Amino acid sequence: MEDQMRNLFVGLLVMCLFVLGFGVITVGAQEVTWTCPEGFEGQELNIFNWATYIDEEAIPRFEELCGVTINYTTYSSNEEMIARLRQGNPGFDIVVPSGAVIPVMVADGLLEELDGQDLPNFVHVAEQFVDPDYDPGNTYTVPYQWGTVGIAYNKNAVGDAELTSWEDVFNYDGNVAWLEDQRAMLGVALQILGFDPNTHNLDEIEQARDFLLENGDNVVRIAEDDGQEMLLAGEADVIVEYNGDVFQIIFECECDDYAFITPEEGTNVWVDNLAIPTGAQNPELARVFIDYMLDPVVGAANSNYIAYASPNQTAIDEGLIDEELLTNPFIYPTEEELEKMFFILEDPDTEQLYSDAWDELSVLIGG
Incomplete structure (x- = not known):
């Protein structure tokens, strides 16, 4: 497991350094071309995420594109999130667990199958994050950030x-x-x-x-x-x-x-993921939101805003990640540090x- 994860991060580092040679485009100049499927107008989505862990425009943009309302609640640790779900999901549709706890959550029946690789925007995920040991086949999760x-x-x-x-x-x-x-x-x-x-x-x-x-x-x-x-x-x-x-x-x-x-x-070193908890009230809209978060422009905006490393290959290849992040060895560690x-x-x-x-x-x- 350690060798696989080390290769994952070393590989991402190499890709990031390669992209720097082509210049960087600011995400602010990029238009989100993602289109929301029809049929969700007027619905609600309940997200349970870490604090300070999403671009400030990501939620209102999704609400506008889909005509929905998002209710957003935060937690401060994996343990807090898991304890809340073990008491019975109060209605959360999306959680953001670290890869470390996925096996425990799956064993406890806390996650619904997502089949992440079937999402249209999963094609943008860097190869090193596909089929991780903590979630073979991305059955329950897709990667969000790493750090x-x-x-x-x-x-x-x-x-x-x-x-x-x-x-x-x-x-x-x-x-x-x-x-x-x-x-x-x-x-x-x-x-x-x-x-x-x-x-x-x-x-x-x-x-x-x-x-x-x-x-x-x-x-x-x-x-x-x-x-x-x-x-x-x-x-x-x-x-x-x-x-x-x-x-x-x-x-x-x-x-x-x-x-x-x-x-x-x-x-x-860790990887955080997007997942749907068991008992979600709106799992179909949750899948749509997760696909939206995998859009390269949206993914880059999230990483640039919260200063974490992105698992989105396309966002890196297209120069959407801020150069000050890509060149920062404390955000994208060197091979020696990894x-x-x-x-x-x-x-x-x-x-x-x-x-x-x-x-x-x-x-x-x-x-």
Whole structure:
């Protein structure tokens, strides 16, 4: 699995670098030519997505094209989303799970079959994202964005402190916020300890928990996907956060106050996906929306707005992705960096072991 995912990201990097030689066209100058099928006027679609994770024009544009209304709700972690669905889907039509949790969601019967490869716009998906191990045949999902977990900090707050590694974060004399992503954080600890980040060994998982406990004295909060807001507010000098969330504030700031780095020991790389949960009220309109999101212009607009890497081959080939993203090694990592990264793949048999370890850690850290 790790070799396949590494090849996926290395391949995407090569394509992106190749495209740069042909120049970049701004998405703002591109017209969305996608056409909505007839028959959906007046209907509603309920989307359950991560916060700050879609172009601000994507939803109103779809509503106008299809004559529908979208109700939009956000969550801050895969665990929160899954817990909500396990209680009984309240009517969500689309969710955006990470590839890591797809096997668990399928085993629990939480996803409806999508047959993603049958969608008209699936032809635009980069080959490396087709038929992934976490969802063979793209039976339940299509790729949306991919990215990494890294370290961000306020340059003025940290002063001369060197921050290039996880060890530097653990030893930092100041306020730190970790990320509410149990598998990423425990995976980092497992990797540092020399274990497989996807280990099934309870003793190794508990060692990872204890390692984080021993190195969490400077943690003021385990942030629920809003560490970047803590950074902006001065509540934390250093945060562990998803790369795109950090670059959103860096680009908006237009200042030199913040920095993001990929820890030298390695980190978690992930793929988020569009899927239809079991019990969806409007699965047919959900399929139409997912196809819309795979349109190259729409896909590029999403990636450019939220500063994450795109799995849309056509968007890259046609120069629709902003050059400042394609050339940023913290958004599209180098091959050398990718070699040190790990991909999480949850197993229904060990999910509870990781959840228990993280719950114990969260209580003791005070997150």
